[in-house]
Amino acid sequence: MAVRERLSIGALSKRTGLAVSAIRYYEAQGLISPWRNPGGQRRYQRADIRRLSFVMIAQQFGLTLPEIREVLADLPGNRTPTPQDWKKISINLRAHLDQRIDTLMRLRDNLDGCIGCGCLSLPKCALYNPDDRAKSYGSGPRYLMGDAPKT
Amino acid sequence: MAVRERLSIGALSKRTGLAVSAIRYYEAQGLISPWRNPGGQRRYQRADIRRLSFVMIAQQFGLTLPEIREVLADLPGNRTPTPQDWKKISINLRAHLDQRIDTLMRLRDNLDGCIGCGCLSLPKCALYNPDDRAKSYGSGPRYLMGDAPKT
DNA sequence: TTAATTTCTAAACCTAACTTTAGGTCAAGG
DNA sequence: CCTTGACCTAAAGTTAGGTTTAGAAATTAA
Numbered sequence: 001m002a003v004r005e006r007l008s009i010g011a012l013s014k015r016t017g018l019a020v021s022a023i024r025y026y027e028a029q030g031l032i033s034p035w036r037n038p039g040g041q042r043r044y045q046r047a048d049i050r051r052l053s054f055v056m057i058a059q060q061f062g063l064t065l066p067e068i069r070e071v072l073a074d075l076p077g078n079r080t081p082t083p084q085d086w087k088k089i090s091i092n093l094r095a096h097l098d099q100r101i102d103t104l105m106r107l108r109d110n111l112d113g114c115i116g117c118g119c120l121s122l123p124k125c126a127l128y129n130p131d132d133r134a135k136s137y138g139s140g141p142r143y144l145m146g147d148a149p150k151t
Numbered sequence: 152m153a154v155r156e157r158l159s160i161g162a163l164s165k166r167t168g169l170a171v172s173a174i175r176y177y178e179a180q181g182l183i184s185p186w187r188n189p190g191g192q193r194r195y196q197r198a199d200i201r202r203l204s205f206v207m208i209a210q211q212f213g214l215t216l217p218e219i220r221e222v223l224a225d226l227p228g229n230r231t232p233t234p235q236d237w238k239k240i241s242i243n244l245r246a247h248l249d250q251r252i253d254t255l256m257r258l259r260d261n262l263d264g265c266i267g268c269g270c271l272s273l274p275k276c277a278l279y280n281p282d283d284r285a286k287s288y289g290s291g292p293r294y295l296m297g298d299a300p301k302t
Numbered sequence: 303t304t305a306a307t308t309t310c311t312a313a314a315c316c317t318a319a320c321t322t323t324a325g326g327t328c329a330a331g332g
Numbered sequence: 333c334c335t336t337g338a339c340c341t342a343a344a345g346t347t348a349g350g351t352t353t354a355g356a357a358a359t360t361a362a
Contacts, residue, residue: 010338020339021321029319039328041339060258065319094262101255107211108248111241159359161308171309172351180349190358192309216349 007044009034016052023052029065031055031072051080061093062100158195160185167203174203180216182206182223202231212244213251 013020026032027042032051034042051072058068071092072078075085164171177183178193183202185193202223209219222243226236 008338019321022319024340025320037328039339041328059319061262090262090265094259097255097259097262101252101259104248104252104255108245108252111212111245111248114241159308170351173349175310176350188358190309192358210349 005046006037007046007048009042009044012044012048012052015049016056018052018056026052026055026065030069031065047080054081054086058093061096063093063096156197157188158197158199160193160195163195163199163203166200167207169203169207177203177206177216181220182216198231205232205237209244212247214244214247 007015009020009023012018012023016023018026023032027034032044032048032055034044034048037043054072055065055068058071059065063071071089072081075081079085081089158166160171160174163169163174167174169177174183178185183195183199183206185195185199188194205223206216206219209222210216214222222240223232226232230236232240
């Protein structure tokens with residue numbers, strides 16, 4: 001409730017390590033909603049430090065910003081995650097992570113079977129399994145990722 | 152040596168599943184170097200099917216196109232990998248993959264230790280370890296990835 | 303021989319997640 | 333009061349890995 005509860009964007013930047021421009025960008029993406037002081041400058045609560053920390057951690061787990069926004073939006077009153085919220089969320093993050101690890105480990109197993117084979121035959125080689133490709137826009141040939149080109 | 156050894160870009164596209172535009176793009180990135188017929192059209196060898204297969208597989212291992220180019224460039228005569236080359240290369244790819252898996256597994260271990268904690272304190276939380284961040288341009292706050300912004 | 307495919311180049315566009323820039327406003331210290 | 337330094341917005345730029353488009357030339361099929 002004290003005056004120092006209200007952080008400027010620069011102060012929040014220092015506390016979280018995020019660039020000021022990144023914080024504004026997250027706002028544009030609907031991840032955080034500060035209010036404004038009479039002069040039009042953004043003012044944040046202390047809880048927003050945790051909110052942004054959550055965003056950064058969730059990114060490490062491979063969530064996109066829209067996905068993170070949804071997780072946050074599902075919290076009652078769109079609040080910053082409490083320890084109780086965090087418990088539920090982290091179980092989901094773990095599933096996310098497990099899947100990524102699993103995919104990579106299968107790839108590794110296949111590689112072990114292929115060392116020395118060198119066939120690189122696309123129809124036959126277990127190493128080339130499009131189903132296992134990490135799905136992401138902007139990386140890797142999209143054609144093979146289920147997004148066929150026009151011609 | 153027969154005439155059918157010389158593939159057009161469309162034929163190569165069908166054999167590899169890559170879009171024609173992707174093949175041209177790889178050429179611009181120095182991953183493949185076809186010669187031209189009298190009319191100026193690209194002509195490829197059969198070995199180029201394997202070369203592109205290698206590119207696709209290496210991408211799954213998380214190598215960037217410049218990295219793949221270097222691997223290929225290290226081969227004598229910049230040739231397409233033979234089974235012998237492949238053996239050496241695949242041992243390197245495995246190390247690459249092991250590291251990625253290791254990073255994710257450490258993240259998972261930390262998450263397990265944190266479920267129910269919910270502190271989300273950046274200075275203290277093991278979940279927030281910038282060293283473990285996947286390094287990639289265009290994703291994630293660059294500031295924390297060692298690429299400090301101007302202001 | 304003509305029509306239909308392919309192919310060619312160069313440049314613009316796409317996504318995600320930001321950063322940079324330009325031109326102006328606000329706030330705090332001396 | 334005045335000068336910094338922090339902040340504001342909107343738009344454009346960045347990166348990787350491609351795709352799309354436009355207009356022209358080559359090739360193939362009928």
